[in-house]
Amino acid sequence: MNLDTFIFLALNGLTLAALLFIMASGLTLAFGLMRVVNLAHGAFYLLGGYIGVHVVHATDSLVLGVLAGGVVAMVGGVLMERLLLQRVRGLDLSEALLTIAVGLIIADALLVAYGGRPISLPLPPDLRMPMDLGVMMYPTFRVIIMAVAVALGLVLWIVMARTRIGAAIRAGVDDRETAMAQGINVPLLFAGVFAVASFLAGAAGVIGTSYMSLSQGLDVRVLMLSLVVIIIGGMGSLKGAAVGALITGMVSSFATGYLPQFALFFLFLPMTLILVFRPQGLFGRTT
Amino acid sequence: MRNDTPIIIGLIAVLLLWPLVMGDYAVSQGNRAMIYALMALSFSVLAGRLGWFSLCQTSFAGISGYTVAILGVKYGWPAGAVIPTAILVAVAFAVVFGLLTVRSRKVSFLMLTLALGQMVWALSFQWVDMTGGYNGISGIRMPMVLGINFNDDRIFFALLAVVTLLMFLGVRRLYQSRFGLLLLGIQENEERMRALGHPVYLARFVAFVLAGAIAAVAGVFLVFDMGIMSPSPLGLDHAVWVLTAAVLGGYRTLWGPALGVVILVALEALVSQFTDRHTMVIGLVLLLCILLMPRGLAEVFGQFRNRKAKSATASS
Numbered sequence: 001m002n003l004d005t006f007i008f009l010a011l012n013g014l015t016l017a018a019l020l021f022i023m024a025s026g027l028t029l030a031f032g033l034m035r036v037v038n039l040a041h042g043a044f045y046l047l048g049g050y051i052g053v054h055v056v057h058a059t060d061s062l063v064l065g066v067l068a069g070g071v072v073a074m075v076g077g078v079l080m081e082r083l084l085l086q087r088v089r090g091l092d093l094s095e096a097l098l099t100i101a102v103g104l105i106i107a108d109a110l111l112v113a114y115g116g117r118p119i120s121l122p123l124p125p126d127l128r129m130p131m132d133l134g135v136m137m138y139p140t141f142r143v144i145i146m147a148v149a150v151a152l153g154l155v156l157w158i159v160m161a162r163t164r165i166g167a168a169i170r171a172g173v174d175d176r177e178t179a180m181a182q183g184i185n186v187p188l189l190f191a192g193v194f195a196v197a198s199f200l201a202g203a204a205g206v207i208g209t210s211y212m213s214l215s216q217g218l219d220v221r222v223l224m225l226s227l228v229v230i231i232i233g234g235m236g237s238l239k240g241a242a243v244g245a246l247i248t249g250m251v252s253s254f255a256t257g258y259l260p261q262f263a264l265f266f267l268f269l270p271m272t273l274i275l276v277f278r279p280q281g282l283f284g285r286t287t
Numbered sequence: 288m289r290n291d292t293p294i295i296i297g298l299i300a301v302l303l304l305w306p307l308v309m310g311d312y313a314v315s316q317g318n319r320a321m322i323y324a325l326m327a328l329s330f331s332v333l334a335g336r337l338g339w340f341s342l343c344q345t346s347f348a349g350i351s352g353y354t355v356a357i358l359g360v361k362y363g364w365p366a367g368a369v370i371p372t373a374i375l376v377a378v379a380f381a382v383v384f385g386l387l388t389v390r391s392r393k394v395s396f397l398m399l400t401l402a403l404g405q406m407v408w409a410l411s412f413q414w415v416d417m418t419g420g421y422n423g424i425s426g427i428r429m430p431m432v433l434g435i436n437f438n439d440d441r442i443f444f445a446l447l448a449v450v451t452l453l454m455f456l457g458v459r460r461l462y463q464s465r466f467g468l469l470l471l472g473i474q475e476n477e478e479r480m481r482a483l484g485h486p487v488y489l490a491r492f493v494a495f496v497l498a499g500a501i502a503a504v505a506g507v508f509l510v511f512d513m514g515i516m517s518p519s520p521l522g523l524d525h526a527v528w529v530l531t532a533a534v535l536g537g538y539r540t541l542w543g544p545a546l547g548v549v550i551l552v553a554l555e556a557l558v559s560q561f562t563d564r565h566t567m568v569i570g571l572v573l574l575l576c577i578l579l580m581p582r583g584l585a586e587v588f589g590q591f592r593n594r595k596a597k598s599a600t601a602s603s
Contacts, residue, residue: 097530224409
């Protein structure tokens with residue numbers, strides 16, 4: 001094992017962690033506020049990814065593609081919340097099962113529309129170029145993914161901790177009835193958070209396409225990885241999602257590099273340890 | 288529990304007549320239905336008694352199926368050794384998964400079993416040396432015992448029907464037993480059961496392992512029925528298929544899951560004349576079930592029967 005490989009794997013791990021954080025932050029936010037696990041999250045990721053690649057092809061603009069993917073997933077998420085989840089509000093298991101059903105339908109529809117062959121993102125040449133990081137050359141786009149994840153984490157943290165909206169969300173999480181009595185429109189807030197969460201899923205689908213190509217079954221893989229991340233970090237915790245993503249990304253990258261046959265086992269290991277010793281996750285709260 | 292002797296007698300009659308009267312296609316569909324009915328039963332033991340919706344019961348079936356395929360085809364073990372080993376391996380996985388999930392509640396249990404089940408699925412993909420990856424392992428055949436060829440669909444049907452019926456009757460005993468009542472009590476009010484001195488975690492763990500064992504038996508039949516073991520039965524869509532069947536039929540009753548499986552198999556046969564988007568159909572059925580009758584058909588029938596019985600006594 002030499003140092004270059006080590007650094008390369010570490011950078012890959014950071015890239016994957018960044019992507020995992022973008023995927024999982026929406027899921028964990030929605031869970032924290034509404035106690036809804038959106039198991040259609042992976043399907044929204046795939047939906048956003050396909051739409052985004054279309055838009056990138058049509059307009060040659062990556063930013064537009066990411067926005068389009070996010071917006072389409074957001075519309076899907078809001079429709080699902082308004083038309084379906086509202087009907088079984090409070091029955092958390094029914095809500096989760098509804099999202100599974102919606103996820104299956106979306107993923108199957110995407111399979112009809114795009115077939116099973118993998119699709120990857122056409123990156124503009126200047127983003128494909130490697131960039132000198134001081135320690136080694138590394139693809140520019142992956143550096144950008146990491147920057148986006150850090151920026152997203154900061155924005156979400158500032159919104160949650162420093163703004164009135166964030167305070168209202170936290171109040172809604174802690175005590176829904178009292179928050180409503182204080183004049184906070186909790187249902188509207190929920191819809192808003194769900195929209196943001198779905199947007200993040202779709203946008204992650206476009207960004208992630210440069211790292212793993214879109215294909216049949218990716219929705220379930222993305223869902224599984226996101227669940228692992230938030231189970232490690234603690235459901236509903238943003239900090240937890242960041243730490244969970246970092247652990248999962250690093251373990252996954254090094255295991256794939258050195259022991260590819262057992263990559264999955266090592267992915268499974270941190271989650272198992274957490275479940276045994278701290279079932280609520282690293283930063284989760286017991287309820 | 289209501290008197291279900293007529294159901295049992297009717298079921299035995301149908302199972303006896305089916306291979307004699309129906310054609311080859313219907314018999315093979317019947318085999319498939321019974322295998323999935325066992326998986327739906329395994330799901331319903333947890334869902335109906337504990338409120339635990341599991342997405343990894345099909346994984347236990349897949350694990351025992353892969354064990355049969357690997358030991359039987361790759362290592363050439365005799366079937367008499369392969370089948371018990373396969374069930375033991377799947378039960379061992381159920382023990383590990385049970386230890387990891389025993390403290391979780393409804394939604395987190397669903398998420399955990401989803402993640403665990405999909406890891407098994409991904410392992411079946413990645414561990415190509417052992418599992419043959421996407422192509423799977425083929426050439427799995429039932430052994431000849433005493434000159435009886437169990438690869439014949441009708442003889443396989445008879446064996447499977449006996450095992451399925453025994454499993455359902457075993458679960459019926461379980462539901463009527465003190466242990467079954469304890470599980471219901473835990474679902475109703477965990478704290479109360481704990482305060483009464485019942486070992487809540489132990490009871491849930493035992494139920495989880497039992498359900499895993501039922502799925503493991505289903506997996507043995509599954510692999511012999513298909514003759515090939517590939518990752519697809521371990522996928523999330525199969526887990527949701529089983530969940531949908533149980534929810535449709537009524538997971539809180541004994542026979543509901545079997546009813547749901549029969550309806551879904553029939554529906555798929557019907558729909559396949561128009562479209563091959565089975566996953567979408569299953570998604571829609573699940574969606575409608577949750578919105579319209581979350582307790583399933585069996586309880587709708589049950590209510591209907593109760594009402595009729597009540598009006599009959601009122602009019603006499």
